[in-house]
Amino acid sequence: MPRKSLQTLSEPMYYVLLALTKELYGTEIMNEVKRLSGGRIIIGPGTLYTMLDKFYSAGLIKRTNLSLATKKYIITDEGKRVLKEEYQRLTTLILDGKEVMEGL
Amino acid sequence: MKKRKNEFRENQNFNYTELTALCEHLEIREREGKKLRRIDKYELTYDITEPRDIRYSAVIFNKVLMHKDFVATCEQEGWEYVGSHNELYVFRTQNPDATEIMTDESDYFKIVAKSYLKHPRFLGVNGFLFYILVSRFFDLFTYNSTIAAKGFLMVDYLFLVVFLISIVFKITEYIEWYKKAKNAVRNNEKIPFANYKERTTKKISRVIVYCFFGIAILCFWIYTSWGYIPTDWVLYVNLILLGLITVTSLYDYVKIISRKKALVLTFISILIFVAGAYFLTVNLDTAYNENPNILKEENIPVSVSDLKSNACWCENEIDDYSGTKFAQYYEIRSYCSMHEESIYYDIFISDNEKIKRNYIEKIIEEETTDDVGLISYNPESSGWDEQYRLICDGEITNYGLAVKGNTVIYNNYLSDFDSDFFDVAYNKMFG
Numbered sequence: 001m002p003r004k005s006l007q008t009l010s011e012p013m014y015y016v017l018l019a020l021t022k023e024l025y026g027t028e029i030m031n032e033v034k035r036l037s038g039g040r041i042i043i044g045p046g047t048l049y050t051m052l053d054k055f056y057s058a059g060l061i062k063r064t065n066l067s068l069a070t071k072k073y074i075i076t077d078e079g080k081r082v083l084k085e086e087y088q089r090l091t092t093l094i095l096d097g098k099e100v101m102e103g104l
Numbered sequence: 105m106k107k108r109k110n111e112f113r114e115n116q117n118f119n120y121t122e123l124t125a126l127c128e129h130l131e132i133r134e135r136e137g138k139k140l141r142r143i144d145k146y147e148l149t150y151d152i153t154e155p156r157d158i159r160y161s162a163v164i165f166n167k168v169l170m171h172k173d174f175v176a177t178c179e180q181e182g183w184e185y186v187g188s189h190n191e192l193y194v195f196r197t198q199n200p201d202a203t204e205i206m207t208d209e210s211d212y213f214k215i216v217a218k219s220y221l222k223h224p225r226f227l228g229v230n231g232f233l234f235y236i237l238v239s240r241f242f243d244l245f246t247y248n249s250t251i252a253a254k255g256f257l258m259v260d261y262l263f264l265v266v267f268l269i270s271i272v273f274k275i276t277e278y279i280e281w282y283k284k285a286k287n288a289v290r291n292n293e294k295i296p297f298a299n300y301k302e303r304t305t306k307k308i309s310r311v312i313v314y315c316f317f318g319i320a321i322l323c324f325w326i327y328t329s330w331g332y333i334p335t336d337w338v339l340y341v342n343l344i345l346l347g348l349i350t351v352t353s354l355y356d357y358v359k360i361i362s363r364k365k366a367l368v369l370t371f372i373s374i375l376i377f378v379a380g381a382y383f384l385t386v387n388l389d390t391a392y393n394e395n396p397n398i399l400k401e402e403n404i405p406v407s408v409s410d411l412k413s414n415a416c417w418c419e420n421e422i423d424d425y426s427g428t429k430f431a432q433y434y435e436i437r438s439y440c441s442m443h444e445e446s447i448y449y450d451i452f453i454s455d456n457e458k459i460k461r462n463y464i465e466k467i468i469e470e471e472t473t474d475d476v477g478l479i480s481y482n483p484e485s486s487g488w489d490e491q492y493r494l495i496c497d498g499e500i501t502n503y504g505l506a507v508k509g510n511t512v513i514y515n516n517y518l519s520d521f522d523s524d525f526f527d528v529a530y531n532k533m534f535g
Contacts, residue, residue: 025173025177026173026174026176026177026180027177027180027181030177030181030203042203043206044163044203044204044205044206045174045177045178045181045183045203045205045206046163046164046165046174046205046206046207046208047206047207047208048177049165049170049173049174049177050165050208050210050211051208052170052173053170071173
């Protein structure tokens with residue numbers, strides 16, 4: 001069955017939403033994602049803005065300082081809910097595997 | 105637009121699946137001292153400048169609302185925005201460590217899947233030709249010259265073979281790519297594309313391209329306007345057109361032919377279509393010769409000599425003809441050069457009763473005014489199913505229309521026919 005859009009987040013999506021718990025603009029988001037992931041996840045502007053567009057359309061983020069040339073973005077309440085759900089899902093995955101993995 | 109002195113232009117032949125090749129090409133141009141200034145649908149415009157070693161990035165991005173943010177962020181990352189056309193954006197940088205802009209794969213897949221279906225250059229032309237081709241197959245049954253018709257048959261089928269092969273190529277390429285690309289997106293992998301690294305932009309000047317389109321359009325016009333006139337010229341035009349279409353159609357598929365799998369498919373397709381074309385040609389040829397609806401010189405129904413019953417030299421000619429699968433229409437002129445006399449009449453043939461009835465009613469309507477009109481006048485002895493004569497000043501004239509079976513004969517000029525006209529026509533056509 002095809003996965004429902006944004007029901008589960010990909011790794012870059014998760015980090016972008018994490019980064020957007022603060023109000024940031026494009027380059028700052030990219031840097032924040034890099035910092036949060038310890039340099040493991042690097043996203044380019046092409047990927048970033050496609051993601052932002054999806055989040056924006058789904059109401060997960062909103063744009064701020066609209067009068068300025070470079071827009072800033074921040075997570076919405078709906079975005080926080082999706083992020084929390086994803087966090088819980090990932091935590092559950094870890095906990096479910098803990099017993100097995102420790103026995104290996 | 106007027107070309108500047110220190111400007112260089114070339115055709116833009118890269119599509120959305122060839123972003124890497126486009127970047128490599130632009131980097132080569134930079135090293136040659138050509139700096140990209142503008143990117144259009146069919147053209148790349150450069151400024152002639154100092155050679156530089158520079159890095160290019162071409163990405164697909166279709167978020168119109170975020171265009172400014174996207175460009176601004178790329179610029180903050182050290183990229184210079186060069187230009188964009190539709191979803192294709194081009195940037196360059198001198199910083200070798202600048203973050204790669206990257207196209208989002210799932211989005212890329214959707215855009216490319218959509219653009220793949222559009223033929224890059226000649227979709228419209230092919231569609232138009234296909235329409236003409238299909239229309240002309242209906243006409244083929246009714247050509248009034250066997251030799252010309254045979255010529256047309258061969259050309260049209262060659263034409264159809266080339267056209268269908270190109271469609272098979274395109275569909276095969278699309279299906280093959282779609283399956284792989286969809287799997288790649290599902291597995292978070294890069295969308296696969298054929299290796300086009302070797303490809304470079306063609307050095308065809310715009311003048312040649314425009315001339316080509318001009319000639320093609322002229323050919324289409326001749327093709328459509330003269331399609332049913334059996335002259336050698338039309339045959340030559342068809343051959344030229346066939347050549348042009350073959351070259352342009354095959355151009356896009358040369359890269360596919362080079363792949364082994366596609367090569368086998370190509371041979372199978374060619375065999376199937378050639379065999380199909382051969383059998384269809386034979387069948388159509390037979391159909392043409394046996395088609396009773398085709399008026400040939402010996403069975404044009406009425407001539408002046410038929411009416412005058414003298415020995416003067418008379419000729420029959422089909423002045424005009426138009427035909428479809430459902431009906432044929434002839435304007436016929438029979439004339440006697442010795443006596444400088446001519447008679448004109450139309451023949452309309454259709455097995456479809458409704459089409460035939462529409463034609464009759466249209467004629468009656470056209471000919472009916474306040475004091476003149478066609479009225480039913482059909483003595484039993486005439487042999488016609490129906491006959492209409494023009495009534496003028498209360499008197500029945502010899503001008504009119506007669507119907508028998510699927511055939512309508514109608515004198516379309518106000519030459520008052522001999523009263524024998526319809527009898528002679530009847531006897532020649534049905535008697």
